[in-house]
Amino acid sequence: MAEALESSVPEVGGYAIDEVTGDVGRIEEITAVYVLLGPIGGGQSWQAEPGHVRPVTVGERLSAGVKVANVRMFDPREVGGGWT
Template sequence: MCAEDDPLGEQKPQQVPSTGTLLVDTGRRDQVGEFRGTAGPYWSLRPVSGGREWEAEPANIRAPSPMERLRAEIARCNARSEGRVL
């Protein structure tokens, strides 16, 4: 899900995902988070099991692999069962 380069070497802007989309921030050691919105040139992500949001550069964002998506969904279910996430 990285921005593509055009022939002139300029980066095309990435399409902003819908709220709640799972994404991986490669700038934070491949941490998986939910897209929450934009903050200037950055995207706001939140850990799937709850916690503080962080801002990520769109160039460092990619789609999660099937295993990363599964781990994130399990973490969300566990947090919900423990009352940490509504």
């Protein structure tokens, strides 16, 4: 059975996946030419073509959040990260 999508149409503030890169991001802006996505956990936003962006599944959203948490925990260069 296919996993349910977070919503049927991505909108600003929601989460989407860039099918070209496989990265999940929060939608910051939508135009006819591009969708501006901001990475979960912060960082440099990127532009994706609207035809290559789709809503995330609940699993994809959770997986992206866990990935960010793991990096912050184990990478001492991240704010609050690393073993002290």
